[in-house]
Amino acid sequence: MRISIIPCEAGYYRVMTAVGRAEQQELPWVEKYRPKTLDEMVNQDEVVVTLKNILKTRQVPHMLFAGPPGTGKTASAHAFARELYGEGYLEEGLFVEVNASDERGIQTIREKVKNLARSIPFGPIGFRIILLDESDQLTDDAQHAFRRIMEQFSTTCRFILAANYANRIIEPIQSRCAVLRFRPIARELVINHLRKIAGNEDVEVDEKALEAIYDFSEGDMRKAINILQASASISRKVDEKTVYQVLGYVSKGEIRRLLEMGLAGKVKEARDLLREMLYVQGISSSDILTGLYREIPDLNITEQAKVELIDELGELDFRIAEGGTPEIQLLSFLAKIAKKARS
Ligand SMILES: Nc1ncnc2c1ncn2[C@@H]1O[C@H](COP(=O)(O)OP(=O)(O)O)[C@@H](O)[C@H]1O
Numbered sequence: 001m002r003i004s005i006i007p008c009e010a011g012y013y014r015v016m017t018a019v020g021r022a023e024q025q026e027l028p029w030v031e032k033y034r035p036k037t038l039d040e041m042v043n044q045d046e047v048v049v050t051l052k053n054i055l056k057t058r059q060v061p062h063m064l065f066a067g068p069p070g071t072g073k074t075a076s077a078h079a080f081a082r083e084l085y086g087e088g089y090l091e092e093g094l095f096v097e098v099n100a101s102d103e104r105g106i107q108t109i110r111e112k113v114k115n116l117a118r119s120i121p122f123g124p125i126g127f128r129i130i131l132l133d134e135s136d137q138l139t140d141d142a143q144h145a146f147r148r149i150m151e152q153f154s155t156t157c158r159f160i161l162a163a164n165y166a167n168r169i170i171e172p173i174q175s176r177c178a179v180l181r182f183r184p185i186a187r188e189l190v191i192n193h194l195r196k197i198a199g200n201e202d203v204e205v206d207e208k209a210l211e212a213i214y215d216f217s218e219g220d221m222r223k224a225i226n227i228l229q230a231s232a233s234i235s236r237k238v239d240e241k242t243v244y245q246v247l248g249y250v251s252k253g254e255i256r257r258l259l260e261m262g263l264a265g266k267v268k269e270a271r272d273l274l275r276e277m278l279y280v281q282g283i284s285s286s287d288i289l290t291g292l293y294r295e296i297p298d299l300n301i302t303e304q305a306k307v308e309l310i311d312e313l314g315e316l317d318f319r320i321a322e323g324g325t326p327e328i329q330l331l332s333f334l335a336k337i338a339k340k341a342r343s
């Protein structure tokens with residue numbers, strides 16, 4: 001059995017359990033326990049009150065959901081839309097999610113919005129909601145372009161922008177939005193939530209384990225639930241040791257193995273693992289890059305070699321962004337590590 005928690009962009013962790021088929025098909029608990037209604041949201045009282053008031057009047061402003069990862073921004077946008085439009089909110093295309101970091105540029109978003117805005121949706125509510133997730137990833141220029149889209153389509157569309165950092169959103173957008181602030185979730189509330197999930201999953205977790213999970217998660221519920229699930233897949237009785245064992249996988253995970261293979265000059269093995277990560281597990285090349293970036297300082301090579309590798313990594317990042325094939329670029333990076341290790 002292999003379990004790893006892979007550091008992804010913006011401090012997200014993705015739990016990978018590669019066991020039998022049955023287990024792979026198990027829904028990640030973060031999805032299974034995603035709050036469906038605003039009342040199920042833990043710890044975001046101010047936000048919930050505001051959203052409920054908006055639901056009462058049905059006067060929906062553009063909104064900016066700002067706050068750290070794993071605090072319920074995406075979940076509450078969905079819950080809000082479900083309560084506004086009803087269960088079919090997604091299938092009927094009344095609520096559309098666009099990820100700013102996936103989409104290639106503002107033009108794609110524009111095309112999408114234009115197509116959607118062309119038809120006013122059926123039903124009592126005459127506008128759609130478009131969630132622009134990770135909107136702080138847009139460049140300033142893209143944000144200015146987006147602001148014009150907001151203005152142009154404001155009768156047929158309302159926008160919810162989700163961002164980790166409100167201050168990365170340009171002022172003209174901020175001033176057009178109601179800003180709702182999400183807070184890291186309090187220790188007791190995270191722990192209570194984990195207890196409920198564990199109870200439901202027939203997993204025993206002791207107090208120290210819960211404390212350890214919280215300490216690592218720092219109020220990020222996604223992280224906390226992921227660690228709990230990874231721990232539970234090691235043992236149905238989770239104690240502090242199990243949790244540390246799981247957290248150990250963060251650094252000793254596949255990224256680490258990749259680097260070690262690179263250092264040992266095992267290019268073929270590195271390629272196979274890389275392919276598995278990219279194509280079987282579906283890890284994005286940018287997540288692998290972020291992971292490499294975090295692991296390099298801990299490698300057992302000279303400081304000079306580390307500096308050169310980080311520099312190389314910057315190049316790699318650029319080449320992938322420019323459209324280079326991620327597999328080839330990453331593998332060529334790993335081959336360079338082998339040279340550095342020998343020099
Ligand atoms: N306030 C919350 N209450 C309950 N569960 C939460 C909360 N925030 C996050 N979660 C859990 O973490 C997962 C990810 O939350 P998400 O809304 O995507 O966070 P964000 O968009 O702020 O990064 C959810 O599916 C849910 O399981």
Ligand SMILES: [Mg+2]
Pocket residue numbers: 073074075133162
């Ligand atoms: Mg989100």
